[in-house]
Amino acid sequence: MIAKPPSSKIVGLKPKRVSISEIDAALSQAWMQLNQDIRGGHMVMRACMSNLIIYCDNVEEAAAISQEISKIVEAHPSRILLLIGGGQPAEGNIEAKVSIYYTALNDALQVCAERIDVIASALAVERLPSVARSNLIGDLPITLWWSSRQPAPEAGELFFQLAELANQIIYDNMGWVNPAKGVASMTRWVAAQQDTQIVHNLAWRRFANWRKLIGQVLDPQAEPDALNNINLIEIEHGPHALVLTWLFVGWLASRLQWKSVDGKRLSDSEMIWRFQKNQREIKVDVKRLPEGEPLLYRVLFDWSRSDKPGRLCFERLDHDRIGIVESLSTVPARVFQASVPTRAALISAQLAYRNREKVFEDAIKASNEMSGVFQK
Amino acid sequence: MSEKPYENPLTAGINVAHAPQPCTLVIFGGGGDLSRRKLLPAVFNQALDGELPANFAVLGFAIENMDDVSYRAFARKGIEQFSRQALEPTFWADFETRLHYLQGSMDNPEAYQQLKQRLDEIDAHFGIPGNRVFYLAIPPTLIETCVSQIKAAGLVMPVDGHSPFSRIIVEKPIGRDLESARRVNATLSDNFNEQQIYRIDHYLGKETVQNILAMRFANAIFEPLWNSKHIDHVQITVAEEEGVGTRAGYYDKAGALRDMIQNHILQLLTLIAMEPPWIMDADVIRDHRQDILNCLRPITSENFDQHVVRAQYGPGFHHGEDVPGYRRETGVAQDSITETFVALKLFIDNWRWAGVPFYVRTGKRMPKRASEIAIQFKSVPPILFNANHDQPLEPNVLALSIQPNEGLSLRIATKLPGAKLKIFPVKMDFRYGSTFGEQSPEAYERLLLDVMAGDATLFMRRDAVESSWAWVDNILNIWASSRTRWIPEYASGTWGPLEADRLIETDNRKWRML
Numbered sequence A: 001m002i003a004k005p006p007s008s009k010i011v012g013l014k015p016k017r018v019s020i021s022e023i024d025a026a027l028s029q030a031w032m033q034l035n036q037d038i039r040g041g042h043m044v045m046r047a048c049m050s051n052l053i054i055y056c057d058n059v060e061e062a063a064a065i066s067q068e069i070s071k072i073v074e075a076h077p078s079r080i081l082l083l084i085g086g087g088q089p090a091e092g093n094i095e096a097k098v099s100i101y102y103t104a105l106n107d108a109l110q111v112c113a114e115r116i117d118v119i120a121s122a123l124a125v126e127r128l129p130s131v132a133r134s135n136l137i138g139d140l141p142i143t144l145w146w147s148s149r150q151p152a153p154e155a156g157e158l159f160f161q162l163a164e165l166a167n168q169i170i171y172d173n174m175g176w177v178n179p180a181k182g183v184a185s186m187t188r189w190v191a192a193q194q195d196t197q198i199v200h201n202l203a204w205r206r207f208a209n210w211r212k213l214i215g216q217v218l219d220p221q222a223e224p225d226a227l228n229n230i231n232l233i234e235i236e237h238g239p240h241a242l243v244l245t246w247l248f249v250g251w252l253a254s255r256l257q258w259k260s261v262d263g264k265r266l267s268d269s270e271m272i273w274r275f276q277k278n279q280r281e282i283k284v285d286v287k288r289l290p291e292g293e294p295l296l297y298r299v300l301f302d303w304s305r306s307d308k309p310g311r312l313c314f315e316r317l318d319h320d321r322i323g324i325v326e327s328l329s330t331v332p333a334r335v336f337q338a339s340v341p342t343r344a345a346l347i348s349a350q351l352a353y354r355n356r357e358k359v360f361e362d363a364i365k366a367s368n369e370m371s372g373v374f375q376k
Numbered sequence B: 001m002s003e004k005p006y007e008n009p010l011t012a013g014i015n016v017a018h019a020p021q022p023c024t025l026v027i028f029g030g031g032g033d034l035s036r037r038k039l040l041p042a043v044f045n046q047a048l049d050g051e052l053p054a055n056f057a058v059l060g061f062a063i064e065n066m067d068d069v070s071y072r073a074f075a076r077k078g079i080e081q082f083s084r085q086a087l088e089p090t091f092w093a094d095f096e097t098r099l100h101y102l103q104g105s106m107d108n109p110e111a112y113q114q115l116k117q118r119l120d121e122i123d124a125h126f127g128i129p130g131n132r133v134f135y136l137a138i139p140p141t142l143i144e145t146c147v148s149q150i151k152a153a154g155l156v157m158p159v160d161g162h163s164p165f166s167r168i169i170v171e172k173p174i175g176r177d178l179e180s181a182r183r184v185n186a187t188l189s190d191n192f193n194e195q196q197i198y199r200i201d202h203y204l205g206k207e208t209v210q211n212i213l214a215m216r217f218a219n220a221i222f223e224p225l226w227n228s229k230h231i232d233h234v235q236i237t238v239a240e241e242e243g244v245g246t247r248a249g250y251y252d253k254a255g256a257l258r259d260m261i262q263n264h265i266l267q268l269l270t271l272i273a274m275e276p277p278w279i280m281d282a283d284v285i286r287d288h289r290q291d292i293l294n295c296l297r298p299i300t301s302e303n304f305d306q307h308v309v310r311a312q313y314g315p316g317f318h319h320g321e322d323v324p325g326y327r328r329e330t331g332v333a334q335d336s337i338t339e340t341f342v343a344l345k346l347f348i349d350n351w352r353w354a355g356v357p358f359y360v361r362t363g364k365r366m367p368k369r370a371s372e373i374a375i376q377f378k379s380v381p382p383i384l385f386n387a388n389h390d391q392p393l394e395p396n397v398l399a400l401s402i403q404p405n406e407g408l409s410l411r412i413a414t415k416l417p418g419a420k421l422k423i424f425p426v427k428m429d430f431r432y433g434s435t436f437g438e439q440s441p442e443a444y445e446r447l448l449l450d451v452m453a454g455d456a457t458l459f460m461r462r463d464a465v466e467s468s469w470a471w472v473d474n475i476l477n478i479w480a481s482s483r484t485r486w487i488p489e490y491a492s493g494t495w496g497p498l499e500a501d502r503l504i505e506t507d508n509r510k511w512r513m514l
Helices: A020-038 A059-075 A122-134 A157-165 A179-192 A202-206 A208-217 A242-256 A343-351 A358-375 B033-048 B068-082 B089-098 B109-126 B140-152 B178-191 B207-217 B245-254 B256-273 B282-295 B432-436 B443-453 B462-482 B498-505
Strands: A016-018 A044-046 A050-056 A078-084 A094-105 A108-120 A142-146 A168-171 A198-201 A232-237 A259-267 A270-277 A280-288 A296-302 A311-316 A321-326 A334-337 B023-028 B056-062 B099-103 B132-136 B166-170 B197-199 B231-239 B308-318 B321-323 B341-346 B358-363 B370-377 B397-403 B407-415 B423-431 B489-492
Touching (some): A016 A020, A020 A122, A050 A157, A050 A343, A059 A078, A059 A094, A059 A343, A078 A122, A094 A122, A108 A122, A122 A157, A168 A343, A179 A242, A179 A358, A198 A202, A198 A358, A202 A208, A202 A343, A208 A321, A232 A242, A242 A270, A242 A296, A242 A358, A259 A358, A321 B089, A334 B089, B023 B109, B033 B068, B033 B089, B056 B089, B056 B109, B068 B089, B068 B099, B089 B099, B099 B109, B132 B140, B132 B443, B140 B166, B140 B178, B166 B443, B178 B462, B197 B443, B207 B397, B207 B407, B231 B256, B256 B341, B256 B358, B256 B370, B282 B462, B308 B462, B341 B498, B358 B498
Parallel strands (some): A050 A078, A050 A142, A078 A108, A142 A168, A168 A198, A232 A280, B023 B056, B023 B132, B056 B099, B132 B166, B231 B358
Antiparallel strands (some): A016 A094, A232 A296, A259 A270, A296 A311, A311 A321, A321 A334, B231 B370, B308 B321, B308 B341, B341 B358, B370 B397, B397 B407, B407 B423
């Protein structure tokens, strides 16, 4: 007997272990069971907006993703294919588990996700794309979430085959071992894609509220001198956020048409870049904090001239707020709601996004140029 | 000259066309009920969702004796009671610093000078470049005074593409008939450019209402059927559970026709019936909606009884409890003939809708709160599955639910499993809340953001207000000329009077059971 969920709360059925060939039958069986259990002339309906293929390297990462799936499908009902490379199937080299997530809809139930976990041993990883191909729902957009620590293009054939299935590819550069190499390979690969495929970095959404806030506060209507006269930016970020910071600087450089001139690593935790625009030099100083989360913590803009000071500092005050400290002050004059989004929220928001984002692509191009300068 | 977004390279890709711009929201009547129940909670929710511009503040202006501190307490109370999201103390501490108050009388020129000075201070403090949104949350009788004073105080900037913007939001009712609506509009036009005027109808801010356009024009399957060849009729219902409550003073002079039909329901009708716009542009969409108002067949004394029913609720039950009739409500005249229910049959005389009746009903003290637009398609021919004359197939119905649960449903016929060929109607239901799992923003939230972004699509233009009054005035004039003191009554907790049933059943159709 199924549990009647509280209104609008997602409930997942206990996953059932099945062989690869039985996936479809097992899902049908789960549907039938729900229909029988609900009785009273009501029926189970399915809401589905996308296929989401998730690839991760191991069961530990899969367990973390599992915790996020109900949040993702709550906002974006989907069929989920969670592909786990480097797993240890109970039998053979590859196996599957299926489950259904549902929610109450008046007196009926609405299935909002069918989840298929495919666990492959290292030997069977190459078979994952074929399993995915056979279990997609037709006529719906397909997104690949590449949740591997390895930059996608470096994964070779496995990634390319999965990417071929997808309309959209979401990757995350958090935790890349070699950021400069990762940025370069990813940029090349993004540039090579056709217009029909959307590629998206979660880092881009991670600092979306910074982009919005900075864009608004330094708006020419509010600060007429700021954007054209920036001469110094100081950034502080937490551990594992270097590539995110890199992309952030790439965004500023591409939007404000700065050309990277050179870069230098000053220490293990600090580097600087120099940019130029119209004979004017812009220095960007990036520091990694010894501890914290992989976030931007502080961004200071200085556009002072000898006759006129101009300086604003954006600081993350806590998980929910960013404050602005103005010239000659240490107390935030204004505080804004800017919650650090969960990964599930980033994914579900991106699933609904169906266009290539030129601003993002310009930003990664600029960040790649920065990496080139840095490697000189 | 139109208002143009200015260049800001850092906002590229952040949907600038719909990004709210830095501004101060000035609420005239900021100490009143609308402010407490709707506007301040809406602003709070927008801030909590990170939707507000960074450079933003609120200034309440009203006669009530308050200062910034007490206004913040007033706002907090309203938000705690009416906000869709809970008030979180840390966030509130930041948010409340954006709330300000100035006590003043609407007719005192000095108060407007103080207002101007206060706004300049707020601009300087919050980095707001002089942009202002004036929200008139005041009784209609004060509109003329308030608008003229705003202008006289030099608070209205020209629309020249360079100056900061000044936008004004006006609540319904805009007039109580065509003549008075024209007067209000003339006052607004004397002081503001039409591009600066936002006549708000909160119904148009609801998710499902906005989804009407998306459903019609983002899906290829509906539009080919959206005409008299395939649609049998359309029903629009706006039912309220509550009685007149505390609004008797206003309502007894207005009635359901003025309160609901002239604005909300005619606006819904235009969205359902309009031709496809070629661009998502406020004026293009409003032109197309206006075309529908222009095509509404006038109701005349000759066909009046076949097209209009009015009634008033009598005593009855509300959720099993005794409730008084309208005339026993506090503040209502004992011999009032104000209608609390109206049912209409109306026609749109254009090529697309020729001969398709639109049945409309709205009333107070109905069995439940429900607003819905239902498109009933024509029946399949009486052959094959529909050959049994005793048990005809139920036609397809596309129902758009506006409240309380926003969503849409489609009724289709399907074969029941088994050896026998038995056809059964199945309702496919889509609810925003349960499908997307997120709370839709309140209508006021969406509409306030639209004003800050300069998007007037969901607001009424002057011509729409006046056309709908012109159409409604026909009915009001016929009622006025009848000189009768009698009005049909329906029991509270029912779906209206028998006369309303007859209005539709004469055509061999029925009101939908909601």
